[in-house]
Amino acid sequence: FNDYAAPESEAELAFEGALRPKNLSEFVGQTKVRTQLDLLLRAAALQGRAPDHILLAGPPGLGKTTLAMIVAEETSQPLRMSSGPALQHAGDLASVLSSLLPGEILFIDEIHRMARSAEEMLYLAMEDFRIDIMVGKGAGATSVPLELAPFTVVGATTRAGLLPNPLRDRFGFTAHLEFYEDAELEQVLHRAARLLELELSDDALTSIARRSRGTPRIANRLLRRVRDYALVHETPASGEAVDRALELYDVDALGLDRLDRAVLHGLISRFRGGPVGIKTLAVSIGEESDTIESVVEPFLVRSGLLARTPRGRVATELAYLHLGLPVPEQIPL
Numbered sequence: 001f002n003d004y005a006a007p008e009s010e011a012e013l014a015f016e017g018a019l020r021p022k023n024l025s026e027f028v029g030q031t032k033v034r035t036q037l038d039l040l041l042r043a044a045a046l047q048g049r050a051p052d053h054i055l056l057a058g059p060p061g062l063g064k065t066t067l068a069m070i071v072a073e074e075t076s077q078p079l080r081m082s083s084g085p086a087l088q089h090a091g092d093l094a095s096v097l098s099s100l101l102p103g104e105i106l107f108i109d110e111i112h113r114m115a116r117s118a119e120e121m122l123y124l125a126m127e128d129f130r131i132d133i134m135v136g137k138g139a140g141a142t143s144v145p146l147e148l149a150p151f152t153v154v155g156a157t158t159r160a161g162l163l164p165n166p167l168r169d170r171f172g173f174t175a176h177l178e179f180y181e182d183a184e185l186e187q188v189l190h191r192a193a194r195l196l197e198l199e200l201s202d203d204a205l206t207s208i209a210r211r212s213r214g215t216p217r218i219a220n221r222l223l224r225r226v227r228d229y230a231l232v233h234e235t236p237a238s239g240e241a242v243d244r245a246l247e248l249y250d251v252d253a254l255g256l257d258r259l260d261r262a263v264l265h266g267l268i269s270r271f272r273g274g275p276v277g278i279k280t281l282a283v284s285i286g287e288e289s290d291t292i293e294s295v296v297e298p299f300l301v302r303s304g305l306l307a308r309t310p311r312g313r314v315a316t317e318l319a320y321l322h323l324g325l326p327v328p329e330q331i332p333l
């Protein structure tokens with residue numbers, strides 16, 4: 001059980017696959033994004049063309065990969081999966097692009113981590129469905145243009161701010177995924193419990209939802225832990241079983257995990273509650289600043305435990321109260 005909001009194992013990936021909604025109507029919450037996507041896909045279908053390129057932005061586990069799969073499903077097109085880290089040379093991208101089928105959906109996860117040279121090739125490909133391929137080496141190298149069949153890029157990023165403007169501008173539609181409300185997470189859990197044939201009491205459902213960091217992936221993961229607990233202890237999946245199981249895995253009443261609490265504790269004990277820069281804070285707790293910024297911080301800010309100020313990150317009164325620490329007289333907000 002780790003602290004990150006990414007799939008933690010092959011078993012979890014398989015589990016997620018089984019629980020993934022298959023079409024827009026099964027996709028819970030994100031009503032605005034769903035309506036926008038639906039319109040975009042329907043308009044493209046009426047005009048018989050490939051839909052505009054789509055950028056999905058938001059913290060891990062909110063449904064970006066799921067939506068990419070749904071786009072393929074709803075357009076009845078094949079889906080090609082790739083990711084920024086796999087596209088470290090223009091050649092990597094050229095081989096993917098040149099082998100796409102007409103109309104294919106190309107999903108690029110963590111698109112902000114693509115190499116610059118690949119990024120530049122992607123602009124041209126997205127705009128004109130054309131790339132220039134370099135043939136030969138050194139002085140004799142020439143570039144040969146290659147026409148591509150129309151396709152749709154679905155890009156996903158946890159850090160939309162890191163995307164260069166020219167790339168961002170090539171997307172006809174950008175969806176910002178928001179954290180889910182508790183009632184929506186209850187729907188996600190209800191559906192998952194049904195698929196798993198697990199009987200879950202209402203208070204168990206509410207309690208898991210409340211502690212899922214607004215994130216469906218985490219809701220499903222906690223559900224798995226509760227299922228394990230109920231199975232091993234031969235008890236029903238009740239509210240009490242949830243409390244016991246989640247306590248065992250260090251998930252507290254607000255759903256904060258160890259890393260979330262380490263960030264708050266570090267901020268308060270080493271920097272007197274801030275303000276402090278994110279990089280300094282990350283180093284002090286031995287974590288990557290990218291992880292803090294894309295995984296931890298968005299949820300802490302949303303929960304009102306952490307504030308971003310021009311001078312750095314600051315722990316709020318709520319953070320002190322939640323950790324059971326004395327609240328200082330002045331908080332530099």
Ligand code: ADP
Nearest residue numbers: 016019020028060061062063064065066216217
């Ligand atoms: P991301 O790509 O943003 O990290 P995923 O699309 O992989 O997130 O979603 C993680 C898991 O959460 C999936 O297995 C899926 O079952 C579940 N999930 C995400 N969004 C929803 C949703 N809106 N409704 C139901 N389940 C969801």
